[in-house]
Amino acid sequence: VARFLVLVVVMAAVAASPTLANQGGHRKGAQADGSRASIQGSATTSINGALIATVRVESTNDGLIQFGFLKVGSNFITGCGTDTVGYMVERKASGGPFICNDYFGAFGTRAKFSVLRAADGSGFRAYLDGSVFAGPYALGFPSNGIAIAVGEYLGNPPPSYNMTFGPSGFTPWQWTSTNGNNWTTVSVADSTFNGGGWIIGAEPSPFNISR
Amino acid sequence: VRRSSTWAAPRTRVLWLLSAVAIVIAIAAASAAMAWQGSGEAEARDSAKIAEGTLGELATDRVKSIELDGSTVTVIGTATSPGAEATRTLWFETIAGAAFAQEAGATFLKRTVVDEEGNVLATETDPVDAEAVSVFATPPVRSAEDITREVQSRASALGANLTETNYLPLLGGTAELVVEPSDPTAFAEAAGSNVATLLGDLADNHGPYLVTIVDSQGAPLLVLGYTPGVGGGFGQGVGWQAPGIDSDAIFGQMDEADLLPYDSDR
Numbered sequence: 124v125a126r127f128l129v130l131v132v133v134m135a136a137v138a139a140s141p142t143l144a145n146q147g148g149h150r151k152g153a154q155a156d157g158s159r160a161s162i163q164g165s166a167t168t169s170i171n172g173a174l175i176a177t178v179r180v181e182s183t184n185d186g187l188i189q190f191g192f193l194k195v196g197s198n199f200i201t202g203c204g205t206d207t208v209g210y211m212v213e214r215k216a217s218g219g220p221f222i223c224n225d226y227f228g229a230f231g232t233r234a235k236f237s238v239l240r241a242a243d244g245s246g247f248r249a250y251l252d253g254s255v256f257a258g259p260y261a262l263g264f265p266s267n268g269i270a271i272a273v274g275e276y277l278g279n280p281p282p283s284y285n286m287t288f289g290p291s292g293f294t295p296w297q298w299t300s301t302n303g304n305n306w307t308t309v310s311v312a313d314s315t316f317n318g319g320g321w322i323i324g325a326e327p328s329p330f331n332i333s334r
Numbered sequence: 335v336r337r338s339s340t341w342a343a344p345r346t347r348v349l350w351l352l353s354a355v356a357i358v359i360a361i362a363a364a365s366a367a368m369a370w371q372g373s374g375e376a377e378a379r380d381s382a383k384i385a386e387g388t389l390g391e392l393a394t395d396r397v398k399s400i401e402l403d404g405s406t407v408t409v410i411g412t413a414t415s416p417g418a419e420a421t422r423t424l425w426f427e428t429i430a431g432a433a434f435a436q437e438a439g440a441t442f443l444k445r446t447v448v449d450e451e452g453n454v455l456a457t458e459t460d461p462v463d464a465e466a467v468s469v470f471a472t473p474p475v476r477s478a479e480d481i482t483r484e485v486q487s488r489a490s491a492l493g494a495n496l497t498e499t500n501y502l503p504l505l506g507g508t509a510e511l512v513v514e515p516s517d518p519t520a521f522a523e524a525a526g527s528n529v530a531t532l533l534g535d536l537a538d539n540h541g542p543y544l545v546t547i548v549d550s551q552g553a554p555l556l557v558l559g560y561t562p563g564v565g566g567g568f569g570q571g572v573g574w575q576a577p578g579i580d581s582d583a584i585f586g587q588m589d590e591a592d593l594l595p596y597d598s599d600r
Contacts, residue, residue, distance in 0.1 A: 144580075144587055171527050175585055187586050200529040200545075202573030202584040204560045205537050209567070213586055219456050220421040220557070220574040221584050226567030257566060277582050278526040316588075 145280070147321025147332055148273030149312035154300045155180050158270035159237035159250075160328065161293035162191055164286035166231065170196040172278035173203075175211060176286040176332065178236050178296070179271040180247065182264035186217040189273075190236045190249040190256070192286070193225055199278050210234075212249045212256065217263035224257060231286075235294050240268070242302035270298035270309070274321060274332040281334065289328020296328045381438055388434045393500045394510075396423040397430050406442040407435040407462070413447050413455055418546065418554035420447045420455040421574040422510065425544045425559040428458075428572075432564050433504050435462040443564060460570060463563040476507035481536070485511055488532050494521060497548070505562070508536065510544040518549040522556040522575065525583040529558055540568050555579050 158178040168174050177191030193211035195201050202221045203211050209228035215221045228234070237250035241259060248258035272288045289295030297306040310327045317323060324330030385400040397411045409431040413419040427445040435443050440462065447456040478501035486496045498512035513532065515521035521528050529545050530537070537543050537560065544559035555576045562569035573584040580587065 144582060144585065146588065171530075173526065173585075179586070181586070181588060189586055198530045199526045200533065200537060200558060200583055201526060202558060202571045204540060204569060204571045205530060207540075207568060211585075212565075215586065216456075218416060220424065220572050221586060222458060223571045223573070223585065224460070224565030224567050225569065225571065226565075275585055277585065 144275060144277050145318040146273055146275040147317045147323050148271055149315050149326055150269050150271045151298050151309045151312050152270050152300060154266050155268035155270035155298050156302045157239035157299040159294060160272055160288045160296040161233055161235045161290060162286055162288055163233035163290055164231050166284040167282045168194045168196050169279040170198040172196050172276055172281060173199055173201045174276040174281050176274050178238060179273055180238050180268040181271055183267045183269060186215050186262045186264040188214045188238045188247045188262060190238050192230050194230060201277055214260045214262060239303045272296045285331060285333040287329050287331050291329050384434055384437045388430050391503055392426060392430055394426055396426045400430060400434050402438050402440060405440050406444055407431045407440045409445045411447050413449060416455045418557050418574055421557045421572060422546060423447045424456055425572055428561045428564055429502060429504060429542060432462050432561055460564050461566040474503040474507035481509045484534060485532060488534055489513055492528055492531060505542050508542045512546045512548060514548050518547060518555050522547045522579050522581050525556055525581045556581050558583055
Protein backbone atom coordinates (compact mmCIF):
# COMPACT_ATOMS: atom_id res chain seq x y z
CA VAL A 124 0.00 0.00 0.00
CA ALA A 125 2.84 2.38 0.90
CA ARG A 126 4.54 1.74 -2.45
CA PHE A 127 1.25 2.31 -4.21
CA LEU A 128 0.74 5.61 -2.40
CA VAL A 129 4.27 6.71 -3.27
CA LEU A 130 3.61 5.81 -6.90
CA VAL A 131 0.37 7.79 -6.89
CA VAL A 132 2.12 10.82 -5.40
CA VAL A 133 4.91 10.63 -7.97
CA MET A 134 2.44 10.27 -10.83
CA ALA A 135 0.43 13.21 -9.54
CA ALA A 136 3.57 15.31 -9.31
CA VAL A 137 4.55 14.41 -12.86
CA ALA A 138 1.06 15.16 -14.11
CA ALA A 139 1.22 18.57 -12.47
CA SER A 140 4.59 19.45 -13.98
CA PRO A 141 4.32 22.82 -15.67
CA THR A 142 5.78 21.80 -18.99
CA LEU A 143 4.92 22.09 -22.65
CA ALA A 144 2.09 23.87 -24.32
CA ASN A 145 -1.47 22.96 -23.57
CA GLN A 146 -4.33 23.80 -25.90
CA GLY A 147 -8.06 23.29 -26.04
CA GLY A 148 -10.50 24.24 -28.75
CA HIS A 149 -12.45 23.42 -31.87
CA ARG A 150 -11.35 23.02 -35.47
CA LYS A 151 -13.19 23.09 -38.75
CA GLY A 152 -12.52 22.62 -42.42
CA ALA A 153 -9.84 21.30 -44.68
CA GLN A 154 -9.58 24.28 -47.00
CA ALA A 155 -10.03 27.23 -44.68
CA ASP A 156 -9.00 30.72 -45.77
CA GLY A 157 -10.13 32.39 -42.59
CA SER A 158 -11.34 32.12 -39.03
CA ARG A 159 -13.02 34.83 -36.97
CA ALA A 160 -14.96 35.47 -33.77
CA SER A 161 -15.68 38.07 -31.18
CA ILE A 162 -13.88 37.03 -28.02
CA GLN A 163 -14.28 38.29 -24.48
CA GLY A 164 -13.60 37.07 -20.98
CA SER A 165 -10.97 36.99 -18.29
CA ALA A 166 -7.89 35.02 -17.43
CA THR A 167 -4.92 35.26 -15.12
CA THR A 168 -1.45 33.90 -15.58
CA SER A 169 1.28 33.13 -13.09
CA ILE A 170 4.60 34.88 -13.45
CA ASN A 171 5.94 31.59 -14.81
CA GLY A 172 3.35 31.15 -17.49
CA ALA A 173 1.60 32.63 -20.49
CA LEU A 174 -1.75 32.26 -22.22
CA ILE A 175 -3.72 33.21 -25.31
CA ALA A 176 -7.27 33.08 -26.67
CA THR A 177 -7.24 33.26 -30.45
CA VAL A 178 -8.72 32.41 -33.79
CA ARG A 179 -6.29 30.61 -36.04
CA VAL A 180 -5.82 29.16 -39.49
CA GLU A 181 -3.30 26.37 -39.48
CA SER A 182 -1.99 24.23 -42.28
CA THR A 183 -2.30 20.48 -42.03
CA ASN A 184 1.40 20.36 -42.89
CA ASP A 185 3.28 23.40 -41.66
CA GLY A 186 2.36 27.05 -41.19
CA LEU A 187 -0.19 29.08 -39.28
CA ILE A 188 -1.52 32.51 -38.42
CA GLN A 189 -3.42 33.37 -35.24
CA PHE A 190 -4.77 36.56 -33.68
CA GLY A 191 -6.24 37.25 -30.28
CA PHE A 192 -5.57 38.04 -26.64
CA LEU A 193 -2.19 37.49 -24.99
CA LYS A 194 -0.81 37.48 -21.46
CA VAL A 195 2.79 36.62 -20.58
CA GLY A 196 4.10 36.45 -17.03
CA SER A 197 7.03 38.55 -15.90
CA ASN A 198 9.33 35.59 -15.29
CA PHE A 199 8.58 33.72 -18.48
CA ILE A 200 9.98 34.05 -22.00
CA THR A 201 7.89 33.16 -25.02
CA GLY A 202 8.14 33.50 -28.75
CA CYS A 203 5.92 36.57 -28.22
CA GLY A 204 8.24 38.19 -25.70
CA THR A 205 7.77 38.53 -21.96
CA ASP A 206 5.74 40.45 -19.39
CA THR A 207 3.04 41.52 -21.83
CA VAL A 208 -0.73 41.98 -21.73
CA GLY A 209 -2.66 42.75 -24.89
CA TYR A 210 -3.01 41.28 -28.35
CA MET A 211 -0.81 39.01 -30.41
CA VAL A 212 -0.48 38.12 -34.06
CA GLU A 213 1.62 35.05 -34.62
CA ARG A 214 2.58 33.64 -37.98
CA LYS A 215 4.67 30.80 -39.27
CA ALA A 216 5.45 30.28 -42.92
CA SER A 217 6.01 26.74 -44.06
CA GLY A 218 9.54 25.83 -43.07
CA GLY A 219 10.11 29.10 -41.25
CA PRO A 220 10.28 30.20 -37.62
CA PHE A 221 7.36 31.30 -35.46
CA ILE A 222 7.14 35.11 -35.60
CA CYS A 223 4.92 36.81 -33.05
CA ASN A 224 4.06 40.49 -32.71
CA ASP A 225 2.76 41.64 -29.34
CA TYR A 226 0.56 44.74 -29.07
CA PHE A 227 -1.01 46.91 -26.46
CA GLY A 228 -4.67 45.94 -25.97
CA ALA A 229 -7.36 45.59 -23.33
CA PHE A 230 -7.18 41.92 -22.45
CA GLY A 231 -10.62 40.30 -22.33
CA THR A 232 -12.56 43.34 -23.49
CA ARG A 233 -14.74 42.14 -26.33
CA ALA A 234 -13.09 42.45 -29.73
CA LYS A 235 -13.63 40.80 -33.08
CA PHE A 236 -10.53 38.97 -34.25
CA SER A 237 -10.17 37.69 -37.80
CA VAL A 238 -7.46 36.05 -39.84
CA LEU A 239 -8.12 35.88 -43.54
CA ARG A 240 -6.26 35.05 -46.71
CA ALA A 241 -6.78 37.58 -49.49
CA ALA A 242 -7.96 36.43 -52.89
CA ASP A 243 -5.27 38.48 -54.62
CA GLY A 244 -2.50 36.17 -53.48
CA SER A 245 -0.87 38.71 -51.16
CA GLY A 246 -1.28 36.41 -48.17
CA PHE A 247 -3.01 36.44 -44.80
CA ARG A 248 -4.01 39.52 -42.84
CA ALA A 249 -5.21 39.96 -39.28
CA TYR A 250 -8.26 42.17 -38.76
CA LEU A 251 -9.37 43.83 -35.53
CA ASP A 252 -13.05 44.76 -35.50
CA GLY A 253 -13.06 44.55 -39.29
CA SER A 254 -10.06 46.75 -39.98
CA VAL A 255 -6.67 45.54 -41.16
CA PHE A 256 -4.42 45.17 -38.14
CA ALA A 257 -1.41 43.30 -39.51
CA GLY A 258 -0.14 41.72 -42.69
CA PRO A 259 -0.24 40.63 -45.42
CA TYR A 260 1.96 37.63 -44.75
CA ALA A 261 2.76 35.06 -47.41
CA LEU A 262 2.75 31.81 -45.48
CA GLY A 263 3.02 29.27 -48.23
CA PHE A 264 0.05 27.02 -47.62
CA PRO A 265 -2.47 27.77 -50.33
CA SER A 266 -5.32 25.33 -49.82
CA ASN A 267 -4.99 23.17 -46.77
CA GLY A 268 -5.93 25.42 -43.88
CA ILE A 269 -7.96 24.47 -40.85
CA ALA A 270 -9.97 27.09 -38.97
CA ILE A 271 -9.44 26.93 -35.21
CA ALA A 272 -10.82 28.63 -32.10
CA VAL A 273 -8.45 27.96 -29.26
CA GLY A 274 -7.31 28.60 -25.73
CA GLU A 275 -3.69 27.83 -24.91
CA TYR A 276 -1.25 28.23 -22.08
CA LEU A 277 2.49 27.77 -21.70
CA GLY A 278 4.38 27.01 -18.53
CA ASN A 279 2.42 27.02 -15.31
CA PRO A 280 -1.33 26.51 -15.75
CA PRO A 281 -3.33 29.73 -15.48
CA PRO A 282 -4.99 30.24 -12.08
CA SER A 283 -8.13 31.24 -13.97
CA TYR A 284 -9.23 31.15 -17.58
CA ASN A 285 -12.71 31.76 -18.97
CA MET A 286 -13.08 33.12 -22.49
CA THR A 287 -16.26 33.33 -24.54
CA PHE A 288 -16.08 32.87 -28.30
CA GLY A 289 -18.96 34.63 -30.08
CA PRO A 290 -20.89 36.18 -27.21
CA SER A 291 -24.60 36.64 -27.88
CA GLY A 292 -25.27 39.52 -30.23
CA PHE A 293 -21.76 39.57 -31.63
CA THR A 294 -19.79 37.70 -34.27
CA PRO A 295 -19.88 33.96 -33.61
CA TRP A 296 -16.97 31.71 -34.44
CA GLN A 297 -17.03 31.48 -38.21
CA TRP A 298 -14.86 30.15 -40.98
CA THR A 299 -14.52 30.75 -44.71
CA SER A 300 -13.15 28.84 -47.67
CA THR A 301 -13.94 31.65 -50.12
CA ASN A 302 -11.45 34.31 -49.05
CA GLY A 303 -14.10 35.92 -46.92
CA ASN A 304 -16.81 36.21 -49.57
CA ASN A 305 -18.93 33.96 -47.41
CA TRP A 306 -18.42 33.35 -43.72
CA THR A 307 -20.15 30.35 -42.20
CA THR A 308 -20.98 30.01 -38.54
CA VAL A 309 -19.57 26.75 -37.25
CA SER A 310 -22.57 24.88 -35.97
CA VAL A 311 -20.74 21.57 -35.72
CA ALA A 312 -16.95 21.49 -35.53
CA ASP A 313 -15.08 18.72 -37.26
CA SER A 314 -13.44 17.87 -33.99
CA THR A 315 -12.46 19.19 -30.59
CA PHE A 316 -9.01 18.92 -29.03
CA ASN A 317 -8.12 19.08 -25.38
CA GLY A 318 -4.55 18.97 -24.16
CA GLY A 319 -5.77 18.43 -20.63
CA GLY A 320 -7.90 20.28 -18.14
CA TRP A 321 -9.87 22.40 -20.57
CA ILE A 322 -13.64 22.74 -20.41
CA ILE A 323 -14.71 23.37 -23.98
CA GLY A 324 -18.28 24.44 -24.61
CA ALA A 325 -20.21 23.00 -27.50
CA GLU A 326 -20.51 24.94 -30.73
CA PRO A 327 -22.18 26.96 -32.19
CA SER A 328 -21.30 30.21 -30.46
CA PRO A 329 -21.56 31.39 -27.87
CA PHE A 330 -19.32 28.82 -26.25
CA ASN A 331 -16.76 29.13 -23.51
CA ILE A 332 -13.27 27.75 -23.30
CA SER A 333 -12.30 27.63 -19.67
CA ARG A 334 -10.36 25.72 -17.08
CA VAL B 335 6.63 106.18 -88.87
CA ARG B 336 5.75 107.87 -85.72
CA ARG B 337 2.62 105.83 -85.46
CA SER B 338 4.63 102.71 -86.10
CA SER B 339 7.14 103.77 -83.54
CA THR B 340 4.55 104.25 -80.80
CA TRP B 341 3.18 100.79 -81.53
CA ALA B 342 6.62 99.17 -81.49
CA ALA B 343 7.73 100.64 -78.17
CA PRO B 344 5.19 98.86 -75.96
CA ARG B 345 5.74 95.61 -77.91
CA THR B 346 9.46 95.81 -77.22
CA ARG B 347 8.81 96.42 -73.57
CA VAL B 348 6.54 93.41 -73.42
CA LEU B 349 9.14 91.26 -75.15
CA TRP B 350 11.79 92.43 -72.72
CA LEU B 351 9.46 91.75 -69.83
CA LEU B 352 8.60 88.28 -71.09
CA SER B 353 12.25 87.51 -71.64
CA ALA B 354 13.10 88.62 -68.14
CA VAL B 355 10.34 86.51 -66.67
CA ALA B 356 11.48 83.50 -68.69
CA ILE B 357 15.06 83.96 -67.51
CA VAL B 358 13.95 84.22 -63.89
CA ILE B 359 11.85 81.10 -64.20
CA ALA B 360 14.69 79.21 -65.85
CA ILE B 361 17.13 80.23 -63.13
CA ALA B 362 14.63 79.28 -60.43
CA ALA B 363 13.96 75.90 -62.04
CA ALA B 364 17.65 75.18 -62.42
CA SER B 365 18.30 76.15 -58.83
CA ALA B 366 15.46 73.96 -57.62
CA ALA B 367 16.70 71.03 -59.66
CA MET B 368 20.20 71.44 -58.33
CA ALA B 369 18.88 71.74 -54.80
CA TRP B 370 16.72 68.64 -55.21
CA GLN B 371 19.62 66.71 -56.67
CA GLY B 372 21.85 67.91 -53.91
CA SER B 373 19.24 66.98 -51.31
CA GLY B 374 18.83 63.51 -52.80
CA GLU B 375 22.57 63.01 -52.86
CA ALA B 376 22.82 64.22 -49.29
CA GLU B 377 20.09 61.84 -48.20
CA ALA B 378 21.79 58.99 -50.02
CA ARG B 379 25.08 59.88 -48.37
CA ASP B 380 23.41 60.08 -44.97
CA SER B 381 21.66 56.78 -45.56
CA ALA B 382 24.87 55.07 -46.60
CA LYS B 383 26.65 56.53 -43.60
CA ILE B 384 23.97 55.28 -41.21
CA ALA B 385 24.03 51.86 -42.87
CA GLU B 386 27.79 51.71 -42.59
CA GLY B 387 27.62 52.70 -38.96
CA THR B 388 24.92 50.17 -38.18
CA LEU B 389 26.77 47.35 -39.90
CA GLY B 390 29.88 48.34 -38.02
CA GLU B 391 28.05 47.86 -34.73
CA LEU B 392 27.25 44.24 -35.44
CA ALA B 393 29.59 41.61 -34.13
CA THR B 394 28.60 39.28 -36.93
CA ASP B 395 29.04 38.88 -40.63
CA ARG B 396 25.53 37.49 -41.03
CA VAL B 397 24.15 40.86 -42.18
CA LYS B 398 25.50 41.81 -45.60
CA SER B 399 23.68 44.97 -46.63
CA ILE B 400 21.22 47.59 -45.45
CA GLU B 401 19.58 49.96 -47.89
CA LEU B 402 16.87 52.58 -47.76
CA ASP B 403 14.31 52.58 -50.54
CA GLY B 404 11.71 55.24 -49.92
CA SER B 405 10.14 54.43 -46.58
CA THR B 406 11.33 50.83 -46.54
CA VAL B 407 14.60 49.51 -45.18
CA THR B 408 15.80 46.42 -46.98
CA VAL B 409 18.24 44.14 -45.19
CA ILE B 410 19.95 41.14 -46.72
CA GLY B 411 21.83 38.55 -44.74
CA THR B 412 23.20 35.08 -45.16
CA ALA B 413 22.86 31.79 -43.32
CA THR B 414 24.50 28.47 -43.93
CA SER B 415 21.21 26.59 -43.66
CA PRO B 416 17.48 27.04 -43.02
CA GLY B 417 16.03 26.54 -39.56
CA ALA B 418 18.13 27.76 -36.65
CA GLU B 419 20.81 29.48 -38.70
CA ALA B 420 18.29 31.34 -40.84
CA THR B 421 16.37 32.34 -37.70
CA ARG B 422 19.51 33.71 -36.05
CA THR B 423 20.36 35.72 -39.15
CA LEU B 424 16.78 36.97 -39.32
CA TRP B 425 17.08 38.34 -35.78
CA PHE B 426 20.35 40.14 -36.53
CA GLU B 427 18.74 41.60 -39.64
CA THR B 428 15.75 42.71 -37.61
CA ILE B 429 17.85 44.41 -34.95
CA ALA B 430 20.11 46.10 -37.47
CA GLY B 431 17.24 47.07 -39.76
CA ALA B 432 15.15 48.44 -36.91
CA ALA B 433 18.01 50.56 -35.60
CA PHE B 434 18.73 51.81 -39.12
CA ALA B 435 15.04 52.46 -39.87
CA GLN B 436 14.62 54.58 -36.82
CA GLU B 437 17.71 56.63 -37.56
CA ALA B 438 16.63 57.09 -41.17
CA GLY B 439 12.93 57.66 -40.42
CA ALA B 440 11.73 54.62 -42.35
CA THR B 441 8.45 52.93 -41.51
CA PHE B 442 8.81 49.46 -43.01
CA LEU B 443 11.46 46.81 -42.66
CA LYS B 444 12.05 44.00 -45.12
CA ARG B 445 14.51 41.24 -44.29
CA THR B 446 15.73 38.53 -46.58
CA VAL B 447 17.93 35.61 -45.61
CA VAL B 448 19.78 33.82 -48.37
CA ASP B 449 22.14 30.88 -48.39
CA GLU B 450 25.60 30.82 -49.91
CA GLU B 451 24.15 30.14 -53.35
CA GLY B 452 21.73 33.03 -53.04
CA ASN B 453 18.65 30.89 -52.49
CA VAL B 454 16.07 32.65 -50.33
CA LEU B 455 15.67 30.93 -46.96
CA ALA B 456 13.31 33.44 -45.39
CA THR B 457 11.79 36.81 -46.13
CA GLU B 458 9.70 38.93 -43.76
CA THR B 459 8.27 42.45 -43.90
CA ASP B 460 6.92 44.40 -40.95
CA PRO B 461 6.24 47.99 -39.94
CA VAL B 462 8.69 49.67 -37.60
CA ASP B 463 7.84 52.29 -35.03
CA ALA B 464 9.52 55.48 -36.19
CA GLU B 465 8.46 57.23 -32.97
CA ALA B 466 10.40 54.90 -30.70
CA VAL B 467 13.66 56.67 -31.44
CA SER B 468 14.51 56.97 -27.79
CA VAL B 469 14.59 53.21 -27.44
CA PHE B 470 17.09 52.89 -30.25
CA ALA B 471 19.05 56.00 -29.45
CA THR B 472 19.85 54.85 -25.95
CA PRO B 473 23.62 54.64 -25.56
CA PRO B 474 24.91 51.27 -24.44
CA VAL B 475 24.51 50.80 -20.74
CA ARG B 476 25.81 47.24 -20.73
CA SER B 477 29.17 46.23 -22.07
CA ALA B 478 29.96 42.84 -23.51
CA GLU B 479 31.85 42.06 -20.31
CA ASP B 480 28.85 43.02 -18.17
CA ILE B 481 26.53 40.75 -20.11
CA THR B 482 28.96 37.84 -20.24
CA ARG B 483 29.63 38.03 -16.52
CA GLU B 484 25.99 38.30 -15.51
CA VAL B 485 24.67 35.65 -17.88
CA GLN B 486 27.47 33.18 -17.18
CA SER B 487 26.66 33.39 -13.51
CA ARG B 488 22.99 32.72 -14.10
CA ALA B 489 23.74 29.98 -16.64
CA SER B 490 25.91 28.18 -14.11
CA ALA B 491 23.06 28.23 -11.62
CA LEU B 492 20.90 26.59 -14.29
CA GLY B 493 23.46 23.89 -15.05
CA ALA B 494 24.41 25.46 -18.35
CA ASN B 495 27.50 26.94 -19.94
CA LEU B 496 27.56 30.21 -21.87
CA THR B 497 29.59 29.21 -24.92
CA GLU B 498 29.27 32.32 -27.07
CA THR B 499 28.37 35.98 -26.68
CA ASN B 500 27.85 38.08 -29.78
CA TYR B 501 27.57 41.59 -28.41
CA LEU B 502 25.67 44.46 -30.06
CA PRO B 503 26.11 47.99 -28.70
CA LEU B 504 22.59 48.80 -29.92
CA LEU B 505 19.40 49.38 -27.98
CA GLY B 506 21.14 49.77 -24.66
CA GLY B 507 23.55 46.91 -25.23
CA THR B 508 22.41 43.40 -25.99
CA ALA B 509 23.84 40.16 -27.26
CA GLU B 510 23.15 36.88 -28.86
CA LEU B 511 23.77 34.28 -26.19
CA VAL B 512 24.62 30.70 -27.05
CA VAL B 513 24.09 28.30 -24.18
CA GLU B 514 24.92 24.64 -23.76
CA PRO B 515 22.96 23.12 -20.87
CA SER B 516 23.97 19.92 -19.19
CA ASP B 517 20.60 18.49 -20.24
CA PRO B 518 19.89 20.40 -23.47
CA THR B 519 16.57 18.79 -24.31
CA ALA B 520 15.08 19.29 -20.85
CA PHE B 521 16.37 22.86 -20.79
CA ALA B 522 14.84 23.62 -24.19
CA GLU B 523 11.52 22.02 -23.37
CA ALA B 524 11.20 24.13 -20.21
CA ALA B 525 12.72 27.17 -21.88
CA GLY B 526 10.00 29.59 -20.81
CA SER B 527 11.32 29.77 -17.27
CA ASN B 528 14.90 28.75 -17.99
CA VAL B 529 15.53 31.47 -20.57
CA ALA B 530 13.79 34.04 -18.38
CA THR B 531 16.16 33.17 -15.55
CA LEU B 532 19.12 33.18 -17.92
CA LEU B 533 18.30 36.65 -19.27
CA GLY B 534 17.54 38.25 -15.92
CA ASP B 535 16.69 41.89 -16.51
CA LEU B 536 18.06 41.90 -20.07
CA ALA B 537 14.54 41.30 -21.36
CA ASP B 538 12.85 43.85 -19.10
CA ASN B 539 10.79 46.62 -20.69
CA HIS B 540 10.64 44.80 -24.01
CA GLY B 541 14.40 44.73 -24.31
CA PRO B 542 16.03 42.85 -27.18
CA TYR B 543 17.65 39.44 -26.85
CA LEU B 544 18.52 36.31 -28.77
CA VAL B 545 19.19 33.01 -27.06
CA THR B 546 20.31 29.89 -28.87
CA ILE B 547 20.36 26.63 -26.95
CA VAL B 548 22.72 24.02 -28.32
CA ASP B 549 23.51 20.41 -27.49
CA SER B 550 26.92 18.99 -26.67
CA GLN B 551 27.72 18.84 -30.40
CA GLY B 552 26.86 22.51 -30.82
CA ALA B 553 23.70 21.73 -32.76
CA PRO B 554 20.91 24.24 -32.08
CA LEU B 555 17.81 22.90 -30.36
CA LEU B 556 15.96 26.16 -29.73
CA VAL B 557 16.22 29.81 -30.77
CA LEU B 558 14.25 32.55 -29.00
CA GLY B 559 14.60 36.24 -29.81
CA TYR B 560 12.87 39.58 -29.48
CA THR B 561 13.20 43.03 -31.02
CA PRO B 562 11.31 46.08 -29.72
CA GLY B 563 9.61 48.55 -32.03
CA VAL B 564 9.08 46.07 -34.86
CA GLY B 565 5.73 44.70 -35.96
CA GLY B 566 3.62 47.71 -35.19
CA GLY B 567 3.19 47.03 -31.51
CA PHE B 568 5.50 46.50 -28.55
CA GLY B 569 7.81 44.41 -30.65
CA GLN B 570 8.40 41.12 -32.36
CA GLY B 571 9.43 37.74 -31.04
CA VAL B 572 10.91 34.92 -33.03
CA GLY B 573 11.11 31.28 -32.13
CA TRP B 574 12.46 28.13 -33.73
CA GLN B 575 12.85 24.63 -32.36
CA ALA B 576 14.55 21.57 -33.73
CA PRO B 577 12.47 18.59 -34.79
CA GLY B 578 11.70 16.48 -31.76
CA ILE B 579 11.85 19.42 -29.36
CA ASP B 580 8.55 20.49 -27.81
CA SER B 581 9.40 23.74 -26.08
CA ASP B 582 7.01 25.36 -23.63
CA ALA B 583 8.02 28.79 -24.93
CA ILE B 584 6.27 28.79 -28.31
CA PHE B 585 2.55 29.20 -28.89
CA GLY B 586 0.71 27.47 -31.68
CA GLN B 587 2.46 24.13 -31.86
CA MET B 588 0.09 21.37 -32.76
CA ASP B 589 0.84 17.77 -33.48
CA GLU B 590 -0.22 16.80 -36.93
CA ALA B 591 -2.38 14.13 -35.35
CA ASP B 592 -4.26 16.86 -33.50
CA LEU B 593 -5.18 18.48 -36.80
CA LEU B 594 -6.80 15.33 -38.12
CA PRO B 595 -9.25 13.97 -38.88
CA TYR B 596 -11.04 16.79 -40.57
CA ASP B 597 -14.18 16.74 -42.63
CA SER B 598 -12.97 16.49 -46.21
CA ASP B 599 -16.41 17.56 -47.39
CA ARG B 600 -16.15 20.64 -45.21
